[in-house]
Amino acid sequence: MKTVADDIVVIGAGGFGRETLDVIEAVNADAGAPRWRVLGVVDDAPAAIHLERLAARGYRHLGGVDAAERVLSTAFVVVAIGAPAVRARIAAHLEATGATSATLVHPRAVLGSEVTVGVGSVVCAGVQVSTNVRLGRRVHLNPGAIVGHDTVLGDDVSVNPGAVLSGEVRVSERTLVGAGAVVLQGLRVGADAVIGAAACVTRDVADGVVVKGVPAR
Ligand SMILES: CC(C)(COP(=O)(O)OP(=O)(O)OC[C@H]1O[C@@H](n2cnc3c(N)ncnc32)[C@H](O)[C@@H]1OP(=O)(O)O)[C@@H](O)C(=O)NCCC(=O)NCCS
Incomplete structure (x- = not known):
């Protein structure tokens, strides 16, 4: 059984980003021992209200996709952007940089x-x-x-x-x-x-x- 949590970064600070954090929290709770360790959330242009809501839950904004490239190369990523075309575009960019999706x-x-x-x-x-x-x-x-x-x-x-x-x-x-x-x-x-x-x-x-x-x- 896996005992060490994997690092994960959520891409997208909006509503679906926080819903994805709910999924991660539920997976961790269900597993007994944390399956994922959330390093933070990446978003190129987060709205202030979204940052407030993330901060209230104790999650950090790591910056935009480019600023976070170093951490994205070592952690798993999940692209939690509701708009399909934007999600596909950012995922293609991340894949090109070698990111691994959860x-x-x-x-x-x-x-x-x-x-x-x-x-x-x-x-x-x-x-x-x-x-x-x-x-x-x-x-x-x-x-x-x-x-x-x-x-x-x-x-x-x-x-x-x-x-x-x-x-x-x-x-x-x-x-x-x-x-x-x-x-x-x-x-x-x-x-x-x-x-x-x-x-x-x-x-x-x-x-x-x-x-x-x-x-x-
Ligand atoms: C259908 C949809 C894509 C249209 O978006 P849009 O082109 O920006 O449409 P607008 O808001 O400019 O509205 C245009 C017209 O369509 C009507 N309309 C909008 N959404 C509608 C819907 N789902 N069903 C019926 N009519 C709709 C509006 O009342 C408006 O009518 P009017 O011209 O008589 O005033 C969008 O409203 C929609 O339903 N998207 C899905 C949203 C969703 O699932 N949200 C949940 C997020 S978790």
Whole structure:
């Protein structure tokens, strides 16, 4: 059994950054002995309110991505930026500098059989993933998201809180599924698309398209 915690740096001081810290704290609590030692949070341009909220929890801002390059070369990183395209861009930069990504699954998420979680993904509390599901790299499953059987999510997909992907759905890279949205079974959602909060997607969605409403258009 592992007894020494690995160092980790969270990239992104915003809301999802702090939710990711919740996941890390829960993983540590669940493991009995700390699995991760958080060195701090990296953000190029953090809002003052985000820094205040981090400081209130005892977490340090280590500076921007470039300033923190030295620490990023020795610690694990998790890119906790909600916007998929920004996440993908920063991850590509970090990968080029040799950073190693951590994969974080909250102990109170439920993962079914034959589920693969791509490197760098973050799965929050209350998520339910059914059977035979493939999550790409750096997929974010926000609290309470539901991913149905035989679904495949591409790299840097974000599924926002309470969204439901029915069975056999395919979502391509960097697409954002809004809070509380539903994607019906068997549908294909392209890359770089946005599904509005509370939408009900009843047809395939092309690359780069924004859809909203019920049914989503
Ligand atoms: C659909 C969405 C991408 C549109 O963003 P946008 O282009 O910036 O839209 P705007 O806020 O300028 O609104 C444009 C119009 O769409 C409407 N609209 C916005 N979001 C909508 C939604 N989810 N469903 C239905 N209509 C929506 C607005 O009321 C507005 O209507 P109007 O022109 O009649 O006044 C965005 O509102 C959304 O739902 N994103 C997901 C957000 C989410 O999941 N948040 C949770 C974060 S954890």
